[in-house]
Amino acid sequence: MILHPAANEGAAPVLTSAVTDGVCTLTLARPQARNSLSEAMMAALSSALAGIAADKSVRAVVLAAEGPVFSAGHDLKEIQAHRGDADRGRAYFAEVLGRCSALMTAIVRLPQPVIAAVEGMATAAGCQLVASCDLAVAGEKARFCTPGVNIGLFCHTPMVALSRNLGRKHALEMLLLGEWVEAPEAHRMGLVNRVVPEGTALAAAQELARRIAAKSTVPVKLGKEAFYAQMEMGLDDAYAYASRVMTENMLARDADEGISAVLEKRPASWEDR
CATH class of the missing domain: 3.90.226.10 (2-enoyl-CoA Hydratase; Chain A, domain 1)
Incomplete structure (x- = not known):
């Protein structure tokens, strides 16, 4: 402790x-x-x-x-x-x-x-x-x-x-x-x-x-930051910002792994990147 x-x-x-x-x-x-x-x-x-x-x-x-x-x-x-x-x-x-x-x-x-x-x-x-x-x-x-x-x-x-x-x-x-x-x-x-x-x-x-x-830290970190940021924006700006962040998230290794795991019907293996 x-x-x-x-x-x-x-x-x-x-x-x-x-x-x-x-x-x-x-x-x-x-x-x-x-x-x-x-x-x-x-x-x-x-x-x-x-x-x-x-x-x-x-x-x-x-x-x-x-x-x-x-x-x-x-x-x-x-x-x-x-x-x-x-x-x-x-x-x-x-x-x-x-x-x-x-x-x-x-x-x-x-x-x-x-x-x-x-x-x-x-x-x-x-x-x-x-x-x-x-x-x-x-x-x-x-x-x-x-x-x-x-x-x-x-x-x-x-x-x-x-x-x-x-x-x-x-x-x-x-x-x-x-x-x-x-x-x-x-x-x-x-x-x-x-x-x-x-x-x-x-x-x-x-x-x-x-x-x-138990989840990958990549979407959790990006998601928390984006949640608070978009709350302060207008609707159009919020969607534009969220789209940019989600694009970056899609390029992450863990997003590729997570989607592949769903398609292959197996547990995902996270590397937090």
């Missing part, structure tokens, strides 16, 4: 990482602080993702958490500690939000698919973290919330991830009401892919990850 330490030398790790059968499971390990996205947690996650991006042995990622809270979002104690700065915290707030935005973007741009395994609560930037993952599995008692509006702070940055995953009215309902959304409703809204019995989200997410890991 690889440990990603907190910012202070000798501090307890805030994130653990383990790789099995091509699946890397990252676990938020700060349950005593509700797995908040502190500076140390964001740094550890960003570092881990950077390493995973360059690691060809990792074919899929599962993001889980210790304790009853998946993540409560930003560390409010760290935020409030800078209210007394000369600029009332403006520079610090901008830096923290920039780091958080970069972390969420890194998940989206990671070559490997990322699956959230959610038990308990995911609030504010913690909910944003779930929405930023490519897929999400939730235990039946998991709950989600963007409560910023209730404390005078609209969840602007979580809004970016939510609005790209949910319908507009569903996203705005969460953002404007700041109320809890239970797992079945989160599934109906499209925030999570599956709801499973309590305590089994991690196992279910790892099973999905293993199924993805």
Whole structure:
């Protein structure tokens, strides 16, 4: 097991990482602080993702958490500690939000698919973290919330991830009401892919990850990147872009192998090229 330490030398790790059968499971390990996205947690996650991006042995990622809270979002104690700065915290707030935005973007741009395994609560930037993952599995008692509006702070940055995953009215309902959304409703809204019995989200997410890991990395990597890129385009541009990417995919060795395997009625043998 690889440990990603907190910012202070000798501090307890805030994130653990383990790789099995091509699946890397990252676990938020700060349950005593509700797995908040502190500076140390964001740094550890960003570092881990950077390493995973360059690691060809990792074919899929599962993001889980210790304790009853998946993540409560930003560390409010760290935020409030800078209210007394000369600029009332403006520079610090901008830096923290920039780091958080970069972390969420890194998940989206990671070559490997990322699956959230959610038990308990995911609030504010913690909910944003779930929405930023490519897929999400939730235990039946998991709950989600963007409560910023209730404390005078609209969840602007979580809004970016939510609005790209949910319908507009569903996203705005969460953002404007700041109320809890239970797992079945989160599934109906499209925030999570599956709801499973309590305590089994991690196992279910790892099973999905293993199924993805069994495929060639070529179409998975190209497909994930193309999915997010075409979402930002108009219809004509999206089809033109997708056609270019699919042409390149067709020229890959594994595409030739996969099609040949279908025609020859045999299992494919992937070389990830």
